[in-house]
Amino acid sequence: MRENNKSLITEFILVGFTDQQNLKTLLFLVFFAIYLITMVGNLGLVVLIYMERRLHTPMYIFLGNLALMDSCCSCAITPKMLQNFFSVDRKMSLYECMAQFYFFSLAETADCFFLATMAYDRYVAICNPLQYHTMMSKKICLQMITGTYIAGNLHTLIRRNYILE
Known part of the structure; x- marks a missing residue:
């Protein structure tokens, strides 16, 4: 009879891109610049859509939520x-890893659902232009946004439980 391995991993050691200090500095600057541009662009888009009254249409509301989820995706991975x-100590605890995986997975899953929601919005606008404002009212738009966040969260929780088993 074979004995099962019952060890538990509680932390991970993260391996970087390189050990050369000059290259580390260059990579840090490149990734930090990309991170800043991403955050300024996405959050600027969210603020612009929020502030400008003429952009309070379903298409732009969905676009703003998509930009918000893209910002959350960048915030889940890039700072670490x-x-x-x-960092000299490149360890990451199991709980940090699980939290990072949860928020990254939530943001990416919500992104996919928002793209599907935006595709449906454009389908209605093209195929039923005279009924668009009736079919995509603000109430339905908010229900679709809420459903997208709930579906993204449920998908992430189901996936997390599947991975942990």
């Missing part, structure tokens, strides 16, 4: 990666 460029 940037920290590890110059």
Whole structure:
């Protein structure tokens, strides 16, 4: 009879891109610049859609939520990666890893659902232009946004439970 391995991993050691200090600095600057551009662009889009009354249409509301989820996706991964460029202790606990996986998976799943919602919005606008404002009222738009966040969260929770088993 074979004995099962019952060890439990409680932390991970993250391996970086390189051990050369000059290259680490260059990579840090490149990834930090990309991160800043991503955050400024996405959050700027969210603020612009929120502030400009003429952009309170379903298409732009969906676009703003998509930009918000893209910002959350960047926030789930990039800060830890940037920290590890110059960190001596590159350990990450199991709970940090699970939290990072949850938020990244939630953001990416919600992104996919928002793209599907936006595709449906454009389908209605093209195929039923005279009935568009009736079929895509603000109430339905908010229900679709809420459903997208709930579906993204449920999908992430189901996937997390599947991975943990």
